[in-house]
Amino acid sequence: MGLLDGKVAIITGATGGIGRSVAEKFVSEGAKVALADIADKAGEELSSALGDYAIYVHTDVSKEEDVANLVTTTVEKFGKLDVMYNNAGIVGAPESMLEVSPDEYDKVLTINARSVLMGHKYAGQQFRKQGTNGSIITTASVAGIQGGWSTVAYTASKHTAAGIVRQSAYELGPFGIRSNAIAPGVVMTNIQARAFGVPLEYAREFNEYIIEHLGKKQAMGRFGLTDDIAGVATFLASDLSSYVNGQVIPVDGGASAMTQNTFDKDILEVTSAFREKKGLN
Numbered sequence: 001m002g003l004l005d006g007k008v009a010i011i012t013g014a015t016g017g018i019g020r021s022v023a024e025k026f027v028s029e030g031a032k033v034a035l036a037d038i039a040d041k042a043g044e045e046l047s048s049a050l051g052d053y054a055i056y057v058h059t060d061v062s063k064e065e066d067v068a069n070l071v072t073t074t075v076e077k078f079g080k081l082d083v084m085y086n087n088a089g090i091v092g093a094p095e096s097m098l099e100v101s102p103d104e105y106d107k108v109l110t111i112n113a114r115s116v117l118m119g120h121k122y123a124g125q126q127f128r129k130q131g132t133n134g135s136i137i138t139t140a141s142v143a144g145i146q147g148g149w150s151t152v153a154y155t156a157s158k159h160t161a162a163g164i165v166r167q168s169a170y171e172l173g174p175f176g177i178r179s180n181a182i183a184p185g186v187v188m189t190n191i192q193a194r195a196f197g198v199p200l201e202y203a204r205e206f207n208e209y210i211i212e213h214l215g216k217k218q219a220m221g222r223f224g225l226t227d228d229i230a231g232v233a234t235f236l237a238s239d240l241s242s243y244v245n246g247q248v249i250p251v252d253g254g255a256s257a258m259t260q261n262t263f264d265k266d267i268l269e270v271t272s273a274f275r276e277k278k279g280l281n
């Protein structure tokens, strides 16, 4: 028995680091999945690898008609919808607040946040048509909880996504439709290489370098893994989370629970110096 036996799920951004892990985990737990992305070759390959349990549907989440078509195609193929996972996203606009252009800002907001609303809109309409419960999941970010993790456009987009999830508890909760977000900390996927201008052919090497130099400095002594996210996504897709709604759940090893300063370490050093000065050691 799998946790998702008999369920039908859509996953956007399904060929990326997190989306792929979620797709594989959902299928291993018994779900049928519609993989949505703009990376068609990778989408078709992943779909073949998952066999009868998967279809690939080309979907640009920034286009309303594509999201509407994704839901319709999934229901035509698998007969119903139980889970909508809004996961596609970009970092985009690297500029600071003082330099960012309105067009770049709008692009990031459209791909990362308006898409989340479209996912709620069309999955929500389908759940209402079916007269069933449904679970909507969104990949937000620690940048949707705190400032200072990323650029202004990305931070604003993820805060907006979190806002849509909370509003859904009010608007869709009464119909038995749950919506929750996962807020990952840093997971070394291709999004990092893209964000820092590293060509994708160097992404694996870049990720290994960052893991080696910074991994130990993270809250739990390592970066997040895509499987860390897939586990929580499976819980939210399953009936185990039947009364969890409107929540933005950090999956960040504790990073957003702590302040980022080094006061605790610094005071030990200064106290030691003081004791030495006074001859107290």
Ligand SMILES: NC(=O)c1ccc[n+]([C@@H]2O[C@H](COP(=O)([O-])OP(=O)(O)OC[C@H]3O[C@@H](n4cnc5c(N)ncnc54)[C@H](O)[C@@H]3O)[C@@H](O)[C@H]2O)c1
Pocket: 012, 013, 014, 015, 016, 017, 018, 019, 036, 037, 038, 039, 059, 060, 061, 062, 087, 088, 089, 090, 091, 111, 139, 140, 141, 142, 183, 184, 185, 186, 187, 188, 189, 190, 191, 192
């Ligand atoms: N990796 C992290 O550190 C991290 C942290 C917090 C949040 N997130 C979020 O997790 C989600 C997945 O990111 P990832 O780390 O797997 O990155 P990734 O770059 O590996 O995957 C992103 C996927 O989204 C797809 N995509 C991009 N634009 C699209 C569009 N317009 N329509 C459809 N698909 C599109 C890409 O083709 C890719 O497959 C994103 O929303 C990201 O913001 C990632």
